Amino acid sequence: xxxxxxxxxxxxxxxAHQAWYTARANAAMGSDWRITGVSLRRPDIRxxxxxxxxxxxxxxxxxxxxxxxxxxxxxxxxxxxxxxxxVVAAIADAxxxxxxxxxxxxxxxxHPSDRKLNFDDAGIAADLAGGPPRTTIGMLAAGLAARRAxxxxxxxxxxxxxxxxNGHVLAAAVTxxxxxTDAGLAAWIGDNVAFPCSxxxxxxxxxxxxxxxxxxxxxxxxxxxxxxxxxxxQWVIEDRxxxxxxxxxxxxxxxVDDVSPYEVxxxxxxxGAHSTLAYGGLLAGLTYVHEAVADADLARLxxxxxxxxxxxxxxxxxxxxxxxxxxxxxxxxxxxxxHALIQIAMDGSQKLPIRLVAPLSERLAAGLPSxxxxxxxxCWIGFVIRTAREGGALNxxxxxxxxxxATGVPPAEAAGRLLAMEQIFAGFAADQAEAAARIIERAAxx
Numbered sequence: 434x435x436x437x438x439x440x441x442x443x444x445x446x447x448x449a450h451q452a453w454y455t456a457r458a459n460a461a462m463g464s465d466w467r468i469t470g471v472s473l474r475r476p477d478i479r480x481x482x483x484x485x486x487x488x489x490x491x492x493x494x495x496x497x498x499x500x501x502x503x504x505x506x507x508x509x510x511x512x513x514x515x516x517x518x519x520v521v522a523a524i525a526d527a528x529x530x531x532x533x534x535x536x537x538x539x540x541x542x543x544h545p546s547d548r549k550l551n552f553d554d555a556g557i558a559a560d561l562a563g564g565p566p567r568t569t570i571g572m573l574a575a576g577l578a579a580r581r582a583x584x585x586x587x588x589x590x591x592x593x594x595x596x597x598x599n600g601h602v603l604a605a606a607v608t609x610x611x612x613x614t615d616a617g618l619a620a621w622i623g624d625n626v627a628f629p630c631s632x633x634x635x636x637x638x639x640x641x642x643x644x645x646x647x648x649x650x651x652x653x654x655x656x657x658x659x660x661x662x663x664x665x666x667q668w669v670i671e672d673r674x675x676x677x678x679x680x681x682x683x684x685x686x687x688x689v690d691d692v693s694p695y696e697v698x699x700x701x702x703x704x705g706a707h708s709t710l711a712y713g714g715l716l717a718g719l720t721y722v723h724e725a726v727a728d729a730d731l732a733r734l735x736x737x738x739x740x741x742x743x744x745x746x747x748x749x750x751x752x753x754x755x756x757x758x759x760x761x762x763x764x765x766x767x768x769x770x771x772h773a774l775i776q777i778a779m780d781g782s783q784k785l786p787i788r789l790v791a792p793l794s795e796r797l798a799a800g801l802p803s804x805x806x807x808x809x810x811x812c813w814i815g816f817v818i819r820t821a822r823e824g825g826a827l828n829x830x831x832x833x834x835x836x837x838x839a840t841g842v843p844p845a846e847a848a849g850r851l852l853a854m855e856q857i858f859a860g861f862a863a864d865q866a867e868a869a870a871r872i873i874e875r876a877a878x879x
Contacts, residue, residue, distance in 0.1 A: 435465050436677055437529045439520075439576075441569060442536040443470030443478060443510055449491060449637045449662040451533050451593060456506040457684040466679045469523045470510040473536060473569070479510035481657035490648045490656045494769035495664040501651050517565035517572065524576025527585045530676045532573070534603070535593050535633075538783035539830045540569045541606055545786045546859040548596060550606040552613075561613055574610045577626060578618050587625025587675045593633045595704055597696060597787060600671060604628035629671035632696040634703065636764060637662045638772040661771075665764055669695045694747040701742035702754065703761050705788040705809070706735040710765065711777035712812035716819065716879055722772040726765045736762070737805030738789075744801065745792040779828040781813050782835065782857050789813075790858055797865050811872045814848045815879030821847070831856070844877035 438455065440447055447470070455466050470487075472478050482489060487507040493500045511519045524532055534540075542554040550570065551557060560571030573590065580588070590607070592599040607628075612619040640658055648659045668681065672688040682688050689695075707722070713734060714725035725731045736758060743754035750757075793806040820827055821839035829835060831854075838854070839847040852869055853862045862869040 435467055435528065437508070437523075437526065438466060438468045438531045438533055438679075439471065439523045439529050440468050441471045441473065441513075441520075441532065441534045441572070442540065443468075443472055443507070444535065445640060445660045446633075446635070446637045447533075447535045447593075448489060448504065448507075449660045450633055450635050450666065450668065451535070452506050453491060453502075453504055453666075454668060454681050454684055454686060455679050456504050458679040458681050459506065461683045462680045464679060466506070467508040468506050469529075470507050471513055471520050471523070471572075472510055473513045473540070476512045476515065478658060479512055482507070482510065485657060490652060490654075490659040492644060492648060492651075492659060492661040493664050494661065495767060497664070499651075499769070501648065503652075513572065514567075517567065520572050521566065521575045521579050524573065524588075525579035525583055525585065527583070530588050531674075531678055532576075532588060532590045533593055534569065534591070536569050537594060537780060538596060538787075539780050540594070541596070541603065542568050542570055543602070543606065545783050545857055546855065548602050550609045557610070561610070570606050570610050573607050574614070574618070577607070577611070577622055578615065581618060581621050581625075587621075587627070589627045589629065589674045589676065589678060591629055591631055591670070593631055595700060595784070595787070597700060598630055598693065599696070600628040600630035600692075625675065627673050627675035629673045630692040630696070631671065632667070632669040632692050632699055634667040634699055635662055635665065636767075636770055636772055638770050639776055641771070643771075661769075663764060663767060663770060665760075694750040698746055698750045698754070698757060700787055701745060701792045702739045702757060704784070705742055705792065705806075706738050706761060706765075707777050708781070708784060708788050709738045709805075709809040709812065710735050711774045712781075712809070712816045714774045715778060716812060716815055720774060721768075722765050722774060722777070723768045723770070725774060726762060732762070734805055734808060735765070738809050741796060741801075741803050741805050742792050745795045775828075778816065780830065781817075781827075782829050782831040782854075785810070785813060786857060786859075790861060793868070794861060794865065797868055803868070807868055807872050808875060810852075811848075811875040811879065814851050814872065814876035817851060818844055818847050818876065819879070845873055848873040848876040 488505040491502045556568040566572045566575045592603045649655045668686040710725040739758045796803045818839045821836045838850040
């Protein structure tokens with residue numbers, strides 16, 4: 434019997450990471466796991482890959498050279514906006530044992546400051562009112578309700594996005610949603626569905642025509658949507674499943690009792706430095722990550738952010754921080770990936786509370802000076818102010834609100850308005866008035 438995974442958010446990262454691990458586990462173990470991909474918004478990826486039977490090429494590049502792998506594990510792709518009922522049916526199907534997700538931080542309809550389900554979100558409100566689900570949480574709840582109604586066993590829902598304690602956060606959101614519609618469903622989910630935490634890491638830039646040309650030259654075949662990535666990859670998963678799963682550990686995944694030390698290190702060091710380089714680099718007129726780390730000032734800033742973050746890490750990984758920082762800087766410097774700064778800069782309102790605001794708040798509360806993190810936040814504020822001044826738009830769920838706050842007022846006033854936004858910074862500006870004043874002063878000069 435073919436066993437299936439339903440994956441919500443079938444973009445480049447999934448195809449370079451979870452799908453790649455699953456295909457390799459199939460090859461190593463002789464298993465036949467297949468993936469039903471779900472594109473949450475657009476048909477592009479389905480339309481590109483369907484003529485290729487959803488097979489695609491992965492380009493893996495580092496200083497040792499370039500390799501090409503053909504990945505054949507995705508069985509089909511459903512476009513949720515066209516067929517939400519098909520997504521619900523796929524989750525409910527008895528042959529589905531795992532649901533994985535890479536929908537980005539904004540895809541969970543959470544309050545950025547506390548990561549609880551935002552019942553005021555228009556999509557969540559519409560899903561609660563009935564009709565075909567349109568949000569990630571609504572689709573999961575509807576799929577689990579259909580699964581329960583069909584008498585099928587529970588399953589594992591595995592979040593692979595950059596959220597602290599992502600499994601716990603997702604479980605709370607789905608259960609809270611279900612509790613508004615059916616208390617019995619909420620109880621069934623608690624008894625039958627596992628939400629393991631996980632930490633994923635692999636740099637995956639957007640696909641370009643240059644990549645398509647390289648793949649065609651190397652393989653002799655034109656791939657409509659190949660994926661480029663680095664050789665480094667990591668997947669740390671809490672060993673808590675509700676049923677069968679691929680043998681991911683046979684091909685390098687780590688199954689552990691507690692993911693949190695790994696995820697905190699990655700979120701605060703890798704992702705915090707990435708955001709710092711993105712906003713600082715864009716302000717400096719740069720395009721790619723490798724260009725930003727080649728700039729001596731920005732490289733020092735990224736290193737300093739990681740050093741400040743290291744002091745906030747759990748004891749189990751704090752001693753690894755220096756070596757981890759060295760590894761990250763080598764990975765960031767890889768010119769073959771052409772990782773665009775603007776790609777990393779999107780959704781800052783969702784990312785900054787986790788990557789920079791939380792560790793900065795912890796350091797300040799402990800009386801530790803944190804000039805690098807303060808400068809990093811000033812870079813984001815400066816990026817927003819410059820975007821507003823130039824009449825641009827932000828790729829961010831709060832983009833219109835942010836631009837409006839930074840429009841038509843002096844830079845210092847705009848910076849103060851942005852830093853006072855409760856949905857992003859909670860009470861930071863009031864609790865840390867001296868640090869807030871320093872951030873505003875620096876941001877106003879960028």
